[in-house]
Amino acid sequence: MDQRPPRRYEPTRTGYRQPPPPARRSNPLTRLAVAMALTGGVMVGCFLLVYGFPWAQDTVRPVPVSAPTALPITAPPAPTPAPTPTPTPTPIPTPSPAPTPSIPLLVNKQNLLPNNYVPTNLVRLIDICPGNVVSIKGRDIEGNAAAVDALIVMLRAAMDDGIGNWQISAGYRSLRYQQRLLDDKVSELMRSNNLSRDRARTAALKTVAPPGASEHHTGLAFDITVPGVSFAGTKQAQWLAENSYRFGFIFRYQAHKEEITGFLAEAWHYRYVGVEAATVMKRNDWCLEEYVDFLMQN
Numbered sequence: 001m002d003q004r005p006p007r008r009y010e011p012t013r014t015g016y017r018q019p020p021p022p023a024r025r026s027n028p029l030t031r032l033a034v035a036m037a038l039t040g041g042v043m044v045g046c047f048l049l050v051y052g053f054p055w056a057q058d059t060v061r062p063v064p065v066s067a068p069t070a071l072p073i074t075a076p077p078a079p080t081p082a083p084t085p086t087p088t089p090t091p092i093p094t095p096s097p098a099p100t101p102s103i104p105l106l107v108n109k110q111n112l113l114p115n116n117y118v119p120t121n122l123v124r125l126i127d128i129c130p131g132n133v134v135s136i137k138g139r140d141i142e143g144n145a146a147a148v149d150a151l152i153v154m155l156r157a158a159m160d161d162g163i164g165n166w167q168i169s170a171g172y173r174s175l176r177y178q179q180r181l182l183d184d185k186v187s188e189l190m191r192s193n194n195l196s197r198d199r200a201r202t203a204a205l206k207t208v209a210p211p212g213a214s215e216h217h218t219g220l221a222f223d224i225t226v227p228g229v230s231f232a233g234t235k236q237a238q239w240l241a242e243n244s245y246r247f248g249f250i251f252r253y254q255a256h257k258e259e260i261t262g263f264l265a266e267a268w269h270y271r272y273v274g275v276e277a278a279t280v281m282k283r284n285d286w287c288l289e290e291y292v293d294f295l296m297q298n
């Protein structure tokens with residue numbers, strides 16, 4: 001069992017000077033001590049190699065520090081591919097916020113304004129419009145300030161083209177005022193045409209918007225007329241139909257769009273939508289409903 005002696009002697013025979021005696025003495029304990037010393041030495045050596053010398057800690061630290069810093073740098077590239085899939089859903093929500101500022105307010109018999117809707121920035125036309133450009137039929141006619149400004153610029157440009165004698169017959173109409181207009185029209189038709197209230201109301205709604213469906217409620221629509229003259233067919237009507245888009249206004253109710261707008265043609269009713277929208281509608285021969293449909297689908 002005990003085969004230690006041959007092993008001990010083998011190495012010593014290669015040398016000279018009594019190699020056996022020291023081998024015998026160091027039998028179990030010395031070998032263990034030598035092994036421990038060797039392993040200890042190796043460990044210390046490794047420690048010094050890896051961590052450097054304890055008395056030179058300033059140079060030791062940079063080694064472990066540089067290792068962690070390298071990791072975060074290589075790590076970020078991995079998370080970055082994760083965000084890339086998210087951009088694909090984002091294009092879908094973007095159209096919804098866009099409509100609010102860019103799509104003009106659409107008001108018709110299918111799109112009623114809320115009962116409590118009051119436009120912002122209403123101004124009295126009589127206070128702003130120069131009397132030498134346009135006469136205002138009624139001191140209380142109001143409109144959105146930006147729309148009124150554009151209206152004045154437009155009518156001035158018409159005068160530069162030799163087309164004058166303008167009048168504004170209507171602007172902003174409150175919900176209560178719209179209701180009164182409809183009631184008056186129904187009464188008139190009942191009297192003049194001997195109609196029942198229901199029939200008179202149906203007939204009235206072809207020309208008078210039901211409360212909440214009038215563009216005049218927006219403060220962005222005006223009835224532009226010539227005093228004492230039926231407007232349709234005048235040179236003023238023709239000029240507006242051809243040029244109003246350049247100033248942000250649209251010829252809102254045209255004969256060939258009655259099916260879409262739900263209103264009979266009105267040569268005098270102009271709606272402010274801004275130059276960009278008005279230009280697109282003019283070029284494509286779109287009414288506001290068609291333009292809004294186009295924007296919602298794109």
Ligand SMILES: [Zn+2]
Pocket residue numbers: 170216221222223268269270
């Ligand atoms: Zn009108």
